[in-house]
Amino acid sequence: MPVTNRQIRLARRPVGPVRPEDWARTEEPVAAPEEGWFLGRTRYLSLDPAMRGWLDDRPSYLPPVGLGEVMRAGSIVEVVESAHPGYRVGEFVSGTFGVQEYVRSDGRGTHRVDPALAPLPTHLGALGMHGMTAYFGLLEVGALKEGETVAVSGAAGAVGSLVGQIAKLKGCRVVGIAGGPAKCAWLTGELGFDAAVDYQNEDVRRALRTHAPDGIDVYFDNVGGPVLDAALTRLAMHARVVVCGAISQYNNEQAVQGPANYLSLLVRRARMEGFVVFDHAARYREAAREIAGWIADGRLTAREHVVKGGVDDFPETFQMLFRGANTGKLVLELT
Amino acid sequence: MPVTNRQIRLARRPVGPVRPEDWARTEEPVAAPEEGWFLGRTRYLSLDPAMRGWLDDRPSYLPPVGLGEVMRAGSIVEVVESAHPGYRVGEFVSGTFGVQEYVRSDGRGTHRVDPALAPLPTHLGALGMHGMTAYFGLLEVGALKEGETVAVSGAAGAVGSLVGQIAKLKGCRVVGIAGGPAKCAWLTGELGFDAAVDYQNEDVRRALRTHAPDGIDVYFDNVGGPVLDAALTRLAMHARVVVCGAISQYNNEQAVQGPANYLSLLVRRARMEGFVVFDHAARYREAAREIAGWIADGRLTAREHVVKGGVDDFPETFQMLFRGANTGKLVLELT
Numbered sequence: 228m229p230v231t232n233r234q235i236r237l238a239r240r241p242v243g244p245v246r247p248e249d250w251a252r253t254e255e256p257v258a259a260p261e262e263g264w265f266l267g268r269t270r271y272l273s274l275d276p277a278m279r280g281w282l283d284d285r286p287s288y289l290p291p292v293g294l295g296e297v298m299r300a301g302s303i304v305e306v307v308e309s310a311h312p313g314y315r316v317g318e319f320v321s322g323t324f325g326v327q328e329y330v331r332s333d334g335r336g337t338h339r340v341d342p343a344l345a346p347l348p349t350h351l352g353a354l355g356m357h358g359m360t361a362y363f364g365l366l367e368v369g370a371l372k373e374g375e376t377v378a379v380s381g382a383a384g385a386v387g388s389l390v391g392q393i394a395k396l397k398g399c400r401v402v403g404i405a406g407g408p409a410k411c412a413w414l415t416g417e418l419g420f421d422a423a424v425d426y427q428n429e430d431v432r433r434a435l436r437t438h439a440p441d442g443i444d445v446y447f448d449n450v451g452g453p454v455l456d457a458a459l460t461r462l463a464m465h466a467r468v469v470v471c472g473a474i475s476q477y478n479n480e481q482a483v484q485g486p487a488n489y490l491s492l493l494v495r496r497a498r499m500e501g502f503v504v505f506d507h508a509a510r511y512r513e514a515a516r517e518i519a520g521w522i523a524d525g526r527l528t529a530r531e532h533v534v535k536g537g538v539d540d541f542p543e544t545f546q547m548l549f550r551g552a553n554t555g556k557l558v559l560e561l562t
Numbered sequence: 563m564p565v566t567n568r569q570i571r572l573a574r575r576p577v578g579p580v581r582p583e584d585w586a587r588t589e590e591p592v593a594a595p596e597e598g599w600f601l602g603r604t605r606y607l608s609l610d611p612a613m614r615g616w617l618d619d620r621p622s623y624l625p626p627v628g629l630g631e632v633m634r635a636g637s638i639v640e641v642v643e644s645a646h647p648g649y650r651v652g653e654f655v656s657g658t659f660g661v662q663e664y665v666r667s668d669g670r671g672t673h674r675v676d677p678a679l680a681p682l683p684t685h686l687g688a689l690g691m692h693g694m695t696a697y698f699g700l701l702e703v704g705a706l707k708e709g710e711t712v713a714v715s716g717a718a719g720a721v722g723s724l725v726g727q728i729a730k731l732k733g734c735r736v737v738g739i740a741g742g743p744a745k746c747a748w749l750t751g752e753l754g755f756d757a758a759v760d761y762q763n764e765d766v767r768r769a770l771r772t773h774a775p776d777g778i779d780v781y782f783d784n785v786g787g788p789v790l791d792a793a794l795t796r797l798a799m800h801a802r803v804v805v806c807g808a809i810s811q812y813n814n815e816q817a818v819q820g821p822a823n824y825l826s827l828l829v830r831r832a833r834m835e836g837f838v839v840f841d842h843a844a845r846y847r848e849a850a851r852e853i854a855g856w857i858a859d860g861r862l863t864a865r866e867h868v869v870k871g872g873v874d875d876f877p878e879t880f881q882m883l884f885r886g887a888n889t890g891k892l893v894l895e896l897t
Contacts, residue, residue, distance in 0.1 A: 286829075287829050288828070288829050451825075456820070470824070470825070470827050470828050471828070472828075473825055476825075482822045483822045483823070483824075483825060484820065484822065485791070485819065485820030485821040485822040485823070485824055486820040486821070486824060487817045487818045487819070487820040488818070488820070489805070489818075489820055489821060489824070489834070490786075490805070490808055490811075490818060490836070491836075492805050492834060492835060492836035493623070493805050493806070493807075493836030493837065493838065494621075494622050494623050494836070494838070495836070496836060496837055496838060496841060497835070497836060498833050498834065498835035498836070499824070499827060499833065499834045499835075500827060500832070500833035500834075501825070501826075501827030501828030501829070501830070501831060501832055501833070502828065502831055503828065503829070503831060506831060
């Protein structure tokens with residue numbers, strides 16, 4: 228059965244926001260898998276702000292996506308044909324399979340996901356890279372201690388919503404920063420955050436003074452820009468600023484806006500630290516087990532924002548991230 | 563003996579560089595010290611970039627100098643009259659006595675200095691706050707390890723010149739960043755740095771690539787601005803950026819220029835950490851003993867840039883710091 232595989236490739240390096248012309252849709256036949264390989268059909272694609280960084284031609288924690296290459300993306304595929312000893316037809320596999328309908332894989336860098344443990348999209352969110360990022364960023368890099376005050380930006384996003392909930396589970400006061408009243412209501416309602424700051428309609432600096440009167444012990448930053456600068460003015464002594472991302476800056480055509488208030492690190496004897504989740508791979512299993520337990524107990528809400536469509540819908544769906552149009556983990560379900 | 567005390571007071575809060583009109587010179591009589599106090603005559607005044615920050619009316623690690631107050635400054639005074647049980651006439655005392663010719667003190671926050679151990683100005687530099695800043699900033703905050711590569715900005719200044727030398731003593735490769743060929747020659751000559759980068763005449767980023775080909779493990783920053791941004795592009799994995807100061811930004815009339823390349827902290831899994839030397843006061847004695855030993859052995863050069871004059875020369879001498887006109891610790895000797 229030769230199948231036609233539709234793919235989204237990087238056609239041109241974007242300058243500023245990604246434009247439709249920066250992508251190309253291609254089709255090619257997929258042959259049956261050879262010995263030791265399997266063929267997977269993509270069911271769910273993970274969409275993530277960090278993917279914007281992979282499009283720029285500069286050194287980073289991963290090499291840039293090459294021009295003409297299939298766009299790199301995490302996904303969950305269903306095994307439709309297998310000559311691989313570890314995977315059987317009908318099983319679900321997670322890996323960095325790219326924005327395409329089918330993938331042939333020898334299984335390296337993949338793992339089986341159990342749909343009985345949680346719905347498939349959750350394996351791309353709370354039980355996937357986003358859960359790992361929130362867990363290790365907050366607990367290891369942020370060195371969170373019970374009773375501390377945590378602030379998190381991008382708080383209604385895939386990582387931020389988990390960061391705040393994990394901090395609550397660890398006995399901390401949590402202030403989320405998000406865009407718009409609906410997201411803020413979700414944070415303080417269903418997710419149980421202590422307070423939410425609507426950066427679109429509030430003075431973030433003043434609101435943080437109100438909601439974190441003793442200062443912020445751990446600030447988990449997903450956005451950069453003016454929100455980071457506001458948070459830097461409210462650090463407690465010996466605070467930790469966890470640099471996870473800077474979505475407000477990824478589409479800049481000019482230089483990134485650096486944090487003008489970084490000297491508060493000196494005044495507050497604080498540190499700002501970056502991390503890449505891959506470094507914690509040896510402990511993924513342990514973290515996923517703990518997160519899965521919280522979900523099963525109803526103590527942690529894993530929310531995915533699922534858009535249904537085809538690979539052709541990838542470009543437009545990806546842009547939702549930069550408009551703040553998603554709440555929770557953004558996933559494209561290929562139907 | 564009523565003496566006339568000349569003082570330099572803060573007359574106006576400077577906007578941008580400090581202007582002569584921002585200071586006022588006053589005179590007042592000084593009475594004899596009462597029981598438990600001593601009268602000191604200022605011999606050496608410490609001039610330090612951090613003093614610029616004390617002039618701004620904003621919260622920091624110390625309260626701002628009040629309008630009309632004698633300018634805060636560290637100094638060494640000679641006891642000229644004493645009703646204090648711990649200090650005798652003729653002894654030398656270090657403290658934050660301010661920019662004035664005489665001071666009455668009850669001894670709190672002061673300590674005796676031994677002119678036999680090192681020349682008096684050295685007690686304001688390598689054996690004073692600057693030595694402590696270099697020592698604890700590099701070894702504690704920077705968590706320096708033998709064999710690492712260290713870069714330091716403001717490398718020919720009071721703190722930077724000590725940072726580089728201590729790093730050499732700890733078995734590290736050291737690259738100093740300073741302004742002008744004379745300073746750079748001093749760094750690689752007398753001080754034994756492995757390399758020096760002249761930020762006035764070289765592309766700092768490119769020079770760091772040459773002199774720290776495997777990246778910078780500890781970057782000790784005294785200057786901020788474009789030099790900090792250049793160093794951020796050259797961090798090694800798990801690097802530590804020690805935020806000690808930002809002299810390039812202290813006279814800004816607009817906002818501080820934040821480090822646009824701060825996301826390299828993420829890519830390099832690095833941290834940027836601030837500190838205030840006072841937090842290490844419990845270990846000053848231990849550090850001063852080690853530094854004094856290095857000086858005595860000829861393994862560490864303590865250089866002071868001594869300007870002779872009166873308190874009236876303070877305003878102009880202070881500005882030398884921001885022109886990069888000093889090499890080593892800037893001291894005003896009252897003659």
